[in-house]
Amino acid sequence: MHTPRVALVTGSGTGVGAATVTALAARGWHVVIHYARSETEARATEAACRSVGEAAGAQTLLLQGDVADDTACRALVQATLDRWGQLDALVNNAGMTSFAGAANWDAIDAQTFQRIVGVNAMGAFQMIRAAAPHLQASGGCVVNVSSTAGALGIGSSVPYIASKGALNAMTLYFARALAPAVRVNAVCPGLITTRWFSDGIGEEGFRKVKAGYEAAAPLARASEAEDVAEAILWLIEGARSTTGELLMLDGGMHLGARSGVPVPGRG
Template identity: 70%
Template sequence: MSERKAAIVTGSGTGVGAATALALARRGWNVLINYSKSEAQAREAEAACRAAGADTLLVQGDVASNDACQAMARAAQERWQRLDALVNNAGITTFAGGGGNWDALDAEAFQRIYAVNVIGAFQMVRACAPALKAGGNGAIVNVSSIAGSLGIGSSVPYVASKGAVNSTTLHLARALAPEVRVNAVCPGLITTRWFVDGVGAEGYEKLKANYEHMVPLARASSAEDVAEAVLWLIEGARSTTGEMIQLDGGMHLGAAPRIPQPPAAAGR
């Protein structure tokens, strides 16, 4: 059995997944890097993790396939004879907006998004649960979204899928305790290619500017910000399970009233 802890991070070829894999590698973990389509970027992520001292596995697979999920779990256990953490990061959407672009949405869109975002996450948990429980101190982090709690996002099926991820997180936290903790992170706008690819460069810049003007902390999160929270839930949150951590710059608080400041008191 490897002395280094081992983790699987789905969808870790780019963005939050790649940043999370690298954060784990830098903390002394071995990492299975999973990708569906972005092979070149996944190989770059793997190289960065290896440079940080990790032993890595690079596995192509769509989490919507149960066979792919089972294969990832087997590969990690055969390589390291242990599994200590699972990060369900793989996710997809259809950018249809919230303004009634109904023609972009149909049953197929719902089914595909649910297959990856919800069913895929469950299938990964089911495949990995025996090894995570065997270690007695396992951790699962689901990468959700503020879409699941605020009801806003790129499309109705995406919003619904993230709400399902959140409720599934609560169920699994009960079902896998006490050996495994299950939590979720719920980012708002993240400065990765996800939004650029979805709405275009110009649309992204407008979205980012509006977001940073609106939220109390006046900033969007980076992939590294989200990875840092995931790492804390894996390594540091020993008494935390069933939580959805909001990483939205305070967006869930609502717009803050702009209260005029009183004039400075005149000197005596």
């Protein structure tokens, strides 16, 4: 009898995380839907996972917690094991930023900086540390949801850029440290058409940034949450010879803008 695989996706109530758990459930994965504050949206995502996953036998588990808290990270992993007895994939998607602008340094205080790094970088480290022995036992994988900000130094704020740079470096470290049993990769999206950006800079500001991005990007498009989820699923299910990869998902923007078009803000 086939044993279903189990995925824990942090920050999966909305956006990329929600698209990822929904796609996994449709493929028969048991999924943990995790949220920090967005309970209403997370419950809606859980219902969507149950709907698309019913025929495939997928099960769901809804959990709340702050990934900046190591105790909460360990509890997320333990609750997953208590429910299904295994863990096959960890997706570190939980993240936050401050839309202060990369050059608006005075708007960033120490508390804000530490909080962003605590969620985006320390949170991923704590989740990997808690999950590592169980992923090694299953021959599983980790996918970190990073950003082009961490590779290019362009993004919504200095602490966000720093946190994603740290996440990229940790991806390389853990790819070595957990090999050969566990593959560790990262996806690095640029602009994504989710509420993350529109909530941060307003609908009108987002429309302007999106239009500029699409005018400049070599592929003339920004990514949708489902585009990123598709790449995450490939790294989980199909990339058997891939580890330590930082996969750029930005419509080619990391190559530079198309000829004669100014490069807009990214990350």
